[in-house]
Structures are given as structure tokens and as C-alpha cells.
Amino acid sequence: MTFSGEFLAFMSLALVAVIGGVLLLNLTRVVHMVVALVFTFVSIAGIYVLLSAEFLAAVQILIYSGSITIIMLFGVMLTRHNDTSEPKTGRLRKLLLFLGVLGFAFAVYIGIYNLDLPSAPNDLHVNNTEQIGIELYSKFIIPFEVTSVLLLVALVGSIVLAKRDDDKEAEKE
């Protein structure tokens, strides 16, 4: 394996992503965890660029590091009771879960360790956004429209769920 520029970029991006994930598990203040999450999301966008998916990288930065982290911050702020999440779960349970996850990782790693796929030439990097648009509006037009319905349902549903129920509140007081 040669140390080309692509390899160095991949290694540094992967390092930042994994460090962000580990910090996410180990930090105690919830806001710090969200900042670690932003690091992970931005480096995943860099990984997408390496995989010649530039449009997806832009979408990742817009949606994940933009809106999802902001929505999570809203969730933290609106439900503030004590900002730090105290580790109160049992040590034995954590150890067992860690071993289970480690076993899962090992099992999957055996599967991908010797994976050897024949590499075929591709032209994903030329006019990536145009290719996605053409494919989305020709082959995937019905899933695309169904997605719009899904987003509408999610919007209405979350408003209805999070809306303060005025009658019930008045009844309580």
C-alpha cells in the first residue's frame, strides 16, 4: 500500500471521525457531545468526497452538521433538567454490552477482512450532481414523490406531538 495523497486524506478523516465518536461516548456534558458529533459528521462528508460523491457531501454538511445537530441542541435545551448525564447504569451491564458489541464487530470484521471485489471503471466523479438528478427524475421518480409525502407527514406529526395542549394545561391549573 503506497502512501498517496488519497490514503493520507482517508487516514486523517477516518481518525477525526473515530475520535469524534469516542469523545461522543466519553464526554459528560451534552453540549460537548454535540460538538464532537459535528466533527464526526464533517469528516464523514470528507469521506464522501473521497468516494466521488460530492453532492452527497454537500447534503451531509447541510442536513447533518447543520440541521440535525441544531435540532438535537433544541432537544437538549428544551428538556434541560441537569445538563450532565450521570453514568448511573451498572458496571456489569456496561461491560457485558461492550463485550457484545466487540463480538459483533469481530464477526463483521471477519466478513470484510478478505473481501476482494473486482474493480470496475466508473464515471461517478464527472458531473455527479447531474447524474444524480437524471437518475432521481427518471428511475426513482415514485420513491422521490413518496419521500415528499413522508416529509410532510413527519412535519405535521412532530408539530402535533410537540404542541402544548392548551385545554389540558388549563384543566390542570
Place this chain on the structure above:
Amino acid sequence: MSAVPVQAYLALALILFCIGLYGALTKRNTVMVLISIELMLNAVNINLVAFSKYGIMPSITGQIFALFTITVAAAEAAVGLAILIALYRNKKSVNIDEMDAMKH
């Protein structure tokens, strides 16, 4: 052959998925559980995009599928937080082990 083999991308996605799985199973704050689920979805997206470039038949379909996954993940995060806020209003708590009743 490219400089970075496909196994490296798959291994990165596996590590991120395991971090998300461990976080979703151990954290008590429900917001953290939702964040860990988002991390797992991101790891799956890396796999989809990696196979769309280095798979047996490289095509743009993997990236389209990742786009749909991102959309559904965003909708899931919004609805999950709305449920969390409704629960918080009733129980005054965000700890996931105290949300064990189907009615308040």
C-alpha cells in the same frame, strides 16, 4: 486499483456503527440515544456510498439510496424529538429507563 481499498471504508463504517450501537445501548439521556442512532445511520450511508464506487457494478444508485436514507433519518430525528418533548412534559424526565409506561 485505487490507493484506498474498499475494506478500509468498510472498517471505518464498522467502527462508527459499533460506537453508535454502544452509545445507543448505554446512554441514559434520550437525546444521546437519538444521536447515537444518527451515528449508526451515517455508518450505513458510508457503506452504501463505498459500494456505489467500489462494488461489483459501480453505479449512482448507491448514492441515491444514501440520499433517501438521509431524508428518512432527518424525519426520524424530528419525530423522535417531538415524542421526547411530549414525554418530558408529562414525566419531567429525559432518562430513558424511566419511560416504561405506555400511558402517562
